[in-house]
Amino acid sequence: MMTAVAPADGPIAVTGASGYIGSWIVQDLVEQGYSVRACVRDAGKPDKIDHLLAMNGAGLEGHVELFAADLLKPGSYDEAFKGCSAVIHAGAAVGFNKETPQQVYDGCFTDVRHVVESVQQADTVKRLVFTSSFAAVGHPRPQGYVFTEKDWCGDNVEGYRGAWTEDNISKNRDIAYAMAKANAERMIYGIAEADSRFEAMAILPLHVIGPLMCANHDQTWSWQNCIKQMLQGKPYKNSKGGRMLWNIVDVRDVARAHRLCAESTVARNGSRYILSASDRSGELFTWELQARLKELFPTIANIGGEPMENGQPRQKTYDSPRAYCTLAQQELGPTTYSIDETIKATVDSLMQLGLLPHATQ
Numbered sequence: 001m002m003t004a005v006a007p008a009d010g011p012i013a014v015t016g017a018s019g020y021i022g023s024w025i026v027q028d029l030v031e032q033g034y035s036v037r038a039c040v041r042d043a044g045k046p047d048k049i050d051h052l053l054a055m056n057g058a059g060l061e062g063h064v065e066l067f068a069a070d071l072l073k074p075g076s077y078d079e080a081f082k083g084c085s086a087v088i089h090a091g092a093a094v095g096f097n098k099e100t101p102q103q104v105y106d107g108c109f110t111d112v113r114h115v116v117e118s119v120q121q122a123d124t125v126k127r128l129v130f131t132s133s134f135a136a137v138g139h140p141r142p143q144g145y146v147f148t149e150k151d152w153c154g155d156n157v158e159g160y161r162g163a164w165t166e167d168n169i170s171k172n173r174d175i176a177y178a179m180a181k182a183n184a185e186r187m188i189y190g191i192a193e194a195d196s197r198f199e200a201m202a203i204l205p206l207h208v209i210g211p212l213m214c215a216n217h218d219q220t221w222s223w224q225n226c227i228k229q230m231l232q233g234k235p236y237k238n239s240k241g242g243r244m245l246w247n248i249v250d251v252r253d254v255a256r257a258h259r260l261c262a263e264s265t266v267a268r269n270g271s272r273y274i275l276s277a278s279d280r281s282g283e284l285f286t287w288e289l290q291a292r293l294k295e296l297f298p299t300i301a302n303i304g305g306e307p308m309e310n311g312q313p314r315q316k317t318y319d320s321p322r323a324y325c326t327l328a329q330q331e332l333g334p335t336t337y338s339i340d341e342t343i344k345a346t347v348d349s350l351m352q353l354g355l356l357p358h359a360t361q
C-alpha cells in the first residue's frame with residue numbers, strides 16, 4: 001500500500017494548530033505548498049490564531065484555513081478531516097498540572113480515539129502522524145544509557161519495580177503521561193493495521209525549544225518558559241535541585257519531521273521517531289545551558305539555573321536521558337539547526353515578543 005502524501009493529494013489537517021509545535025507544523029506545511037486545515041479550539045481568540053492567519057499574507061505557496069474543533073467531543077473533527085490526505089495530531093487535551101494522573105491518562109486516550117474515529121470517517125486520510133513524546137520511550141536505566149526507538153516506557157520494570165507500570169498510572173502524573181502516550185501509540189498502530197486505509201506513525205520529541213510565534217506559546221509549564229525564567233536570573237524550576245540533562249531539539253526541526261513522516265516512502269505503520277539532540281552538543285546539563293546563554297547573551301547581567309560554587313555545579317546531575325535523533329535523520333532527513341542557533345532563536349523571539357522586558361541584547 002502506497003500511502004505517502006504530497007501537496008497535490010489534498011489538504012492536511014493539524015490538530016492543536018494554535019500550540020507551540022502545532023503552529024510550526026502549520027508554517028512548514030504552508031511553506032511547502034500545502035493547503036492546511038488548522039484545527040483550533042476557539043477561532044475567535046486573536047492571541048491564539050492571528051499568527052496562523054498571518055501566514056496567508058506572507059507570499060507562501062500554500063494557505064491556512066481555520067476549523068474549530070474540540071478533542072474531547074466525538075465527531076468534532078469530522079468536518080475538518082473531510083477530503084484530507086493526512087492528519088497531524090499535535091493537540092493534547094492535557095492542562096499540565098490541572099488534572100489528576102488518571103485524568104491525564106484518560107484525556108490522552110479519549111482525544112486520540114476521537115481523532116482516529118474522525119480519520120476513519122473521512123475515508124480519504126492515508127497517513128496519521130501523532131505527536132507522541134520521548135516520555136513513551138524513557139524509563140529508569142543506568143546513567144549514560146542511550147535510548148532508541150526500540151525502547152518503551154514500561155520496559156525493564158523488573159530492574160526498577162514499582163516504576164512505569166499500569167498500577168502506578170493513577171498515582172503519578174509523569175507515569176500517567178508516559179503510559180498514555182505509549183498506549184495511545186499502540187492503539188493507533190493497531191487500528192490502522194486492522195483498517196488498512198491509512199498508516200499511523202509517531203514523532204517523539206524530547207526537550208523542545210526554539211522560536212515562539214506568539215506570547216501564548218510562553219506557557220508556564222513549557223521548556224521555553226524555563227529558559228525565560230533563567231534569563232531573568234531565576235533558578236531552573238522544573239526538576240529537583242534545578243538540575244537536569246537538557247536533551248534539546250529545535251521546534252522547527254520537530255515540525256518538519258511531522259511533514260517528512262507524512263511524505264516518507266520509508267516510514268510505515270508503526271514507525272516512531274525520536275526527535276532529540278542530533279549529537280552530544282545538544283545535550284547540556286543545566287549549568288552548561290547557563291554557560292551557553294551567558295556566552296551568547298553577554299549583556300544579560302544575571303542568568304539563573306542551578307546552584308554554582310567556584311564556577312562548578314554544586315551537585316552532580318544524573319546523566320540521563322541520552323538519546324539521538326539518528327533514525328529520524330536516516331529515514332526522514334537531517335535536522336537543520338545547531339544548538340547555538342536554537343538557543344539564540346528562542347531568546348531572540350522572547351525579546352521580540354516583549355516577554356523579557358528587562359533584558360538587553
Ligand SMILES: NC(=O)c1ccc[n+]([C@@H]2O[C@H](COP(=O)([O-])OP(=O)(O)OC[C@H]3O[C@@H](n4cnc5c(N)ncnc54)[C@H](OP(=O)(O)O)[C@@H]3O)[C@@H](O)[C@H]2O)c1
Pocket residue numbers: 015016017018019020021022040041042048069070071072090091092093094131132133134204205206207208209217219223
Ligand atoms: N513541547 C515539548 O517539549 C513536547 C515534548 C514532547 C511531546 N510534546 C507533545 O507535543 C504536543 C504539542 O505540545 P506543545 O508543546 O505544542 O503544547 P501546547 O503549546 O500547549 O499545544 C497544545 C495544543 O493542544 C490544544 N488543545 C488543548 N486541549 C484541547 C482540546 N480539548 N481540544 C482541542 N485542542 C486542544 C491547545 O489549544 P488551545 O490553544 O486552545 O489551548 C494547543 O493548541 C503535545 O501532545 C505534547 O504532549 C511536547
